[in-house]
Amino acid sequence: MNDAFVQRLARALGGENVVAEPRMLEALATGAVRPGALCRPASTEEVAEVVRLAGEHGVPVLPCGGWTAMAYGEAAPEGALAVSLQRLDRIVEYEPADLVVTAQAGMNFEAFQAALFEHGQTLPLDAPAHATLGGLVATDRSGPRRLLHGTLRDMVLGLTVVNGDGVVRKCGGRVVKNVTGYALEKLYIGSLGTLGIVTEVTFKLRPVPETASVQEISAPSFETGFNLMRELAGRLPLAAAVACFPAKPFSGQIGIEASPPDHARILRELEEAAARCGGSVRETGATRVDADEYPAVSRRLDSVQTAGGETVVPPLAARIVWPSKSGAFGATMHALDALAAEAGFGYLMGYHDFPGYASLELFANGGEKTPDLTRIVKTLRGDGLPATVAWKASAQPLDERAFGPARAEWALMRAIKQSLDPRAILNPGRFVEGL
Amino acid sequence: MSVTDVPRREPAAGLLDALRAAVGPQNVVTSHDELFVYECDGLTLDKSTPGAVVYVHSTLEVAAVVKACAAAGFPFVARGAGTGLSGGAIALGGMVVIELARMNRVIEIDYENRVACVEPGVINLNLTKACSARGLHYAPDPSSQGSCTVGGNVAENSGGPHTLKYGVTVNHVLGLEVVLPTGDIVTLGGPLGGLGPLPGYDLVGLFVGSEGTFGIATKAWVKLTPTPEAVRTLLAVFPSIEAASHGVSTIVSHGIVPAALELIDKTIIRAVEEWLHLGFPLDAGAVLLIELDGLRDGLDLLAGRVMECCRTCGCLDVRAAKDDKERLLLWKARKQAFGAVGRISPSYYVQDGVIPRSKLPEVLGKIEASGRKHGLTTANVFHAGDGNLHPLILFDERVPEQIAHALACNDEVLSAVVEAGGMLSGEHGIGIEKLAFMPRVFGEADMEAMRKVRAVFDPQALSNPGKAVPMRACMEVKGHRPPAVRPPMRKA
Numbered sequence A: 001m002n003d004a005f006v007q008r009l010a011r012a013l014g015g016e017n018v019v020a021e022p023r024m025l026e027a028l029a030t031g032a033v034r035p036g037a038l039c040r041p042a043s044t045e046e047v048a049e050v051v052r053l054a055g056e057h058g059v060p061v062l063p064c065g066g067w068t069a070m071a072y073g074e075a076a077p078e079g080a081l082a083v084s085l086q087r088l089d090r091i092v093e094y095e096p097a098d099l100v101v102t103a104q105a106g107m108n109f110e111a112f113q114a115a116l117f118e119h120g121q122t123l124p125l126d127a128p129a130h131a132t133l134g135g136l137v138a139t140d141r142s143g144p145r146r147l148l149h150g151t152l153r154d155m156v157l158g159l160t161v162v163n164g165d166g167v168v169r170k171c172g173g174r175v176v177k178n179v180t181g182y183a184l185e186k187l188y189i190g191s192l193g194t195l196g197i198v199t200e201v202t203f204k205l206r207p208v209p210e211t212a213s214v215q216e217i218s219a220p221s222f223e224t225g226f227n228l229m230r231e232l233a234g235r236l237p238l239a240a241a242v243a244c245f246p247a248k249p250f251s252g253q254i255g256i257e258a259s260p261p262d263h264a265r266i267l268r269e270l271e272e273a274a275a276r277c278g279g280s281v282r283e284t285g286a287t288r289v290d291a292d293e294y295p296a297v298s299r300r301l302d303s304v305q306t307a308g309g310e311t312v313v314p315p316l317a318a319r320i321v322w323p324s325k326s327g328a329f330g331a332t333m334h335a336l337d338a339l340a341a342e343a344g345f346g347y348l349m350g351y352h353d354f355p356g357y358a359s360l361e362l363f364a365n366g367g368e369k370t371p372d373l374t375r376i377v378k379t380l381r382g383d384g385l386p387a388t389v390a391w392k393a394s395a396q397p398l399d400e401r402a403f404g405p406a407r408a409e410w411a412l413m414r415a416i417k418q419s420l421d422p423r424a425i426l427n428p429g430r431f432v433e434g435l
Numbered sequence B: 001m002s003v004t005d006v007p008r009r010e011p012a013a014g015l016l017d018a019l020r021a022a023v024g025p026q027n028v029v030t031s032h033d034e035l036f037v038y039e040c041d042g043l044t045l046d047k048s049t050p051g052a053v054v055y056v057h058s059t060l061e062v063a064a065v066v067k068a069c070a071a072a073g074f075p076f077v078a079r080g081a082g083t084g085l086s087g088g089a090i091a092l093g094g095m096v097v098i099e100l101a102r103m104n105r106v107i108e109i110d111y112e113n114r115v116a117c118v119e120p121g122v123i124n125l126n127l128t129k130a131c132s133a134r135g136l137h138y139a140p141d142p143s144s145q146g147s148c149t150v151g152g153n154v155a156e157n158s159g160g161p162h163t164l165k166y167g168v169t170v171n172h173v174l175g176l177e178v179v180l181p182t183g184d185i186v187t188l189g190g191p192l193g194g195l196g197p198l199p200g201y202d203l204v205g206l207f208v209g210s211e212g213t214f215g216i217a218t219k220a221w222v223k224l225t226p227t228p229e230a231v232r233t234l235l236a237v238f239p240s241i242e243a244a245s246h247g248v249s250t251i252v253s254h255g256i257v258p259a260a261l262e263l264i265d266k267t268i269i270r271a272v273e274e275w276l277h278l279g280f281p282l283d284a285g286a287v288l289l290i291e292l293d294g295l296r297d298g299l300d301l302l303a304g305r306v307m308e309c310c311r312t313c314g315c316l317d318v319r320a321a322k323d324d325k326e327r328l329l330l331w332k333a334r335k336q337a338f339g340a341v342g343r344i345s346p347s348y349y350v351q352d353g354v355i356p357r358s359k360l361p362e363v364l365g366k367i368e369a370s371g372r373k374h375g376l377t378t379a380n381v382f383h384a385g386d387g388n389l390h391p392l393i394l395f396d397e398r399v400p401e402q403i404a405h406a407l408a409c410n411d412e413v414l415s416a417v418v419e420a421g422g423m424l425s426g427e428h429g430i431g432i433e434k435l436a437f438m439p440r441v442f443g444e445a446d447m448e449a450m451r452k453v454r455a456v457f458d459p460q461a462l463s464n465p466g467k468a469v470p471m472r473a474c475m476e477v478k479g480h481r482p483p484a485v486r487p488p489m490r491k492a
């Protein structure tokens, strides 16, 4: 890394907040990331100063939070300046009576949730403890409870960002409903840090449900179990409905968040419906929760994706999505199963969003090999499912246009990138289609 | 900026010929008598006659019309039902109006996945009617839902009473087909959009609420919502508006999210009663209309809690609608409120600011005080659960000093909203009406980014120019006179 640049950074942030020692950087390097230097600004203004300096010196910038999702997307640029937000870790404004909170982007998810739980409130996402709020916004990988709560896009009210030109900008607001000006905040959600560095986020919150539980459903065959889940999610307000795979013959997990009478009713219906098709229901997570226990239930739902393994969550390899039309899925699962056996990799799949659109989450489950995305997408498409890859880890090769056919949208996206990051210094090439 | 500031241009004969070639001569209106119908939207005091109105029937026709305008460098504006309240559909400077009401087909309903694909001219309520037999509905329910279009809702990111629980338009739009201001057709998102991240930036979320300035939506994929199995509708009567607004804050702070939570104050109650005779308590300071829905098992418990919240805030009486008929009467009162005000005041300003819900008592107090100071009546009927105010400032345009007072009062109300940490508009949009106030909530750099993004979609600034975001860097216009509403008289 250019010495003059490092010195200017050190003058701006204090020497202790700039790391350029190759040996220390080596410790940070992962398969996907090899930064040339790391700095730790302490405020939005300092972030802006860093971006301006990087712009002047033509150094690419890699915003970073908890490093839990660095394997997502394409590889980060070599020799970039990693800008850690971890010193921006405070709640800025929290009025529990409004169910609205503004916090700095480097705050980690666990500490943030703990502050909310004190007031019986929560941000209903299933994220790792060390993920930061800015990282959540940048990756927008919602978990199984999006069935009830929607995705991050439905929860973010406003943002403060530093764009590629080093200018601090606000978008959205701090109220739960707002159409004042364009909704630029939407652009940053899921943009993987390619348009701006998020420094503050305002979220709309939810009360912690009075009763929450996770129920495991077994059924005599995959098809029976799958149709059962679809039917249940079609008529009951479930928090999550996930079919785990491979699971012989069928294992599904259902999340319930409701008032005690509603909870009892839903459970009764689950039991009746399961019994009718020769299956059963078993509770795997607490029913009556207070704020202390709620995180445990929410983690249990997250671990749904790991078919019961609670602590170790393998890295996500990819997420594939398609519209779930009746019938087609069972056959596809068998085809994928054969594919997995032949390729010899361990993998796991969560299939949720009953009854709407389907997503398949592939994990490199400790096996030697990782799923061959190209073949999986081809298999699904061969079965007539217009599958598309929504997420993939950078290590995953993909030779087809698995992101779907070329879309005219890309031209607009490139122009947006150009207008908010004119020097293309924010995470260049890390997002889809070279964005 | 006022309407008259925009220099008027007339479409050249060549452009009119191109429009006729695009859609057929019978679908291009140029006679003054017919154009007159299109000179304003729901914001009736500001008017501008369009250069031409074009009726379109398909995406390809929209694209052809837009291409003709783009080739001539002539601005155009999409129009749905023209019920907008911020002047969004007004043809500033004589723009070409592209009227989408004829594109009113529900193209497909996928019941299993709960997604509908519709043309933009479909009337909001008709979409619900099309799927209600299968236990579904389209959740965003503006009070104007019997006439406004899905395309207009998308452009304004409209809300409604039930969007408190179910989310506003953007939370229900999965994908859009758009004719860009260049005439190119793109698909943003798609029926898969609801899954969260599709690869790429969220252009659907960006487009929704862009007030027709990013192009014309010609198709929308929207979510359908299961109709709840049970509903309880409560009417809580309070001695004063302060007490009622405390009731709202208390319900919200208890973590209760009703399906709808509306506040109606005494001025509105009287106006509605005089007109419709629904049996509302005339001596109330304000009422809350509260709707709870979901599984029937938990509803009584929830209703009990809500009633308790109301009682602790000094509520005089709270009762549940005993049947569907009574429930519909309560909602009728709410949905006809603006119309009722038209009977008691020749004109009014209606604001649409949103504030944190805990600030409701404080801000409503300031609104009332400001009205009193200026000798004007203020009235409130609004989506209280969201903190989305609709203060109405009643005045008579024929009395010059009243205009001055109404303007001052309007300004003070706006200041109260901004000071409380609020925003200018919760659902009606900026349009031309609130344009001059944008600098109160956004800095120049924030608006610069908005302009840049707009230029990505519309480099020539031809699609509804002069709306939503100030076109040039500007200071707030002093002495700006926002247009007011003169509601059309309607039969009950």
Ligand SMILES: Cc1cc2nc3c(=O)[nH]c(=O)nc-3n(C[C@H](O)[C@H](O)[C@H](O)COP(=O)(O)OP(=O)(O)OC[C@H]3O[C@@H](n4cnc5c(N)ncnc54)[C@H](O)[C@@H]3O)c2cc1C
Pocket (backbone or CB within 6 Å): A062, A063, A064, A065, A066, A067, A068, A069, A070, A085, A105, A106, A125, A126, A127, A128, A130, A131, A132, A133, A134, A135, A136, A137, A138, A139, A140, A141, A142, A143, A144, A192, A193, A194, A196, A197, A198, A199, A302, A313, A314, A315, A316, A427, A430
């Ligand atoms: C095991 C596991 C399970 C998960 N399950 C869920 C789940 O169920 N639900 C869910 O929502 N998510 C889930 N996630 C994803 C999780 O949301 C992300 O890992 C996390 O949000 C990333 O945060 P981070 O701070 O670690 O980001 P990092 O890994 O540090 O960064 C990730 C990307 O975001 C960019 N970035 C980081 N911070 C910023 C910023 N402030 N501004 C701009 N760009 C920034 C980086 O440049 C990088 O490209 C899961 C992740 C893992 C590893």
Ligand SMILES: Cc1cc2nc3c(=O)[nH]c(=O)nc-3n(C[C@H](O)[C@H](O)[C@H](O)COP(=O)(O)OP(=O)(O)OC[C@H]3O[C@@H](n4cnc5c(N)ncnc54)[C@H](O)[C@@H]3O)c2cc1C
Pocket (backbone or CB within 6 Å): B041, B042, B077, B078, B079, B080, B081, B082, B083, B084, B085, B087, B088, B089, B100, B120, B141, B142, B143, B144, B147, B148, B149, B150, B151, B152, B153, B154, B155, B156, B157, B158, B159, B160, B161, B211, B212, B213, B215, B216, B217, B218, B338, B339, B427, B428, B464
């Ligand atoms: C009595 C009354 C009550 C109301 N209640 C509510 C309420 O509860 N909540 C609420 O949110 N609003 C409410 N409104 C405001 C209004 O009904 C909404 O803004 C509605 O969405 C406008 O729809 P429209 O079809 O009438 O659009 P128009 O008024 O025709 O157009 C509105 C804007 O959208 C643009 N536009 C229209 N169609 C398209 C398209 N296909 N593509 C791109 N741009 C387009 C126009 O250019 C214009 O800028 C109310 C209005 C009235 C008169």
